[in-house]
Amino acid sequence: MNAKQTAERQSRIAVVTGAGSGVGRAVTEELLRAGWSVALAGRREETLRETGALVPGGSWMALPTDVSREQDVNALFAATVERFGRVDLLFNNAGTFGPGGVPVEELAYDAWRHVVDTNLNGAFLCARAAYRQMKEQDPQGGRIINNGSISAHAPRPHSAAYTATKHALTGLTKALSLDGRPYRIAVGQIDIGNAATDMTKAMKSGALQANGDVVPEPVMDVADVARTVRHMAELPLEANVQFATVLATTMPYVGRG
Template sequence: MSIAVVTGAGSGIGRSVALALAEAGWSVALAGRRREALEETAASVPSGQALCVPTDVTSPEAVSALFDAVRERFGRVDLLFNNAGTFAGGGVPVEDLDHQTWRSVVDVNLTGSFLCAQAAFRAMKEQSPQGGRIINNGSISAHVPRPHSIAYTATKHAMTGLTKSLSLDGRPYRIACGQLDIGNAATEMTSRMRTGILQANGELAVEPVMDAAHVAATVVHMAGLPLEANVQFATVMATTMPYIGRG
């Protein structure tokens, strides 16, 4: 049985992906800040296939403990879905964004993703048989920004660089890395899309959303490929959202 680590697994996209992976036969290690939320996710996973590990992805010690727990329970790591993230500071004009909010977004979205990828990379390099796959949760914002989203957008652009470097550095060890850029999946983070959100022309507009299950299905497809094949970059989004032609 293959072993997946899903960060941000207590809600939203992370929960949907964890459940879809479990349904596809994966064992899943569920990481997130709140144990109660992780246990809610685990309640829908077949017995013995889930491990809940409360984790602060900004802490090197907590991330190391996460991957130690996974290897102790399951013996190896075949997949990391690097999903944990925050949109803190969204909607705040750049001139009003405080330093602490900037740092918190960078710490979770970029540094946290690096720490998890680094720990997964080490495990995949050392285990036998060697190798595994890392799938980073990018965003439409890895390509084009929304108004007043400088911290989130900067980290998601940086995620693309992280993905490319991991792909290159992982080649000798059969470690594949890809990125899924998601647009308007229906989660708590995107609830404001359904009530009206600021557009580049200064207007407020309701935007269409899609079921997060479609994101999960895409991750399951990417994860199920043999390591000789890789989806390097993919975009899954609500079909009519203002991405093509944004701005």
């Protein structure tokens, strides 16, 4: 083992899914700057490498992964442990909104399944793989942070698939948190509202509201989300942020409906 590999194995190790863009990219950059070693997972290797290159000298590896495929997820964690020796953090971030603006009666089942497979089944597969590793490694334990959403609390119009998966993710977070107690596995969830990413670009020009109006909505710097995730991640395992809500201060969330 060379000096770099030894240093990597002595640092804190994170797996970030959906690391090629948006919140996943911002969180990866924040962790790398804080000295974490990061396994970047996502569908496109090119964008993963672009993320890793944001922090010169950072310790990272890019692992093309479809989180809805069990074999991909198993390979992701096997490669991470082979390179870095353990897993201290999973940021379960990969997700998709699905077809926007489609009423439920027009929502194709294939589109529904794609959202469920990515947002919920993918989160489960990654959490299960992380759980298995964290339970058996020495020292035992680690942390899982699930990326929920404001939609885990209140839906937007025409968002049945996305909203259903985010509500389900809250239940998964609670169950994992309870089951992880004997093994020093802390599990929490961050619910994000209107972070400035490609996914939220349209909000500044207008988003459909519950009363049928289309109204521009404020957004916040995605770096503020990344700093919150890092705070959650760096707590001792004896402390846990069970749920955190980080949102643009004046977005209409608390007044939806």
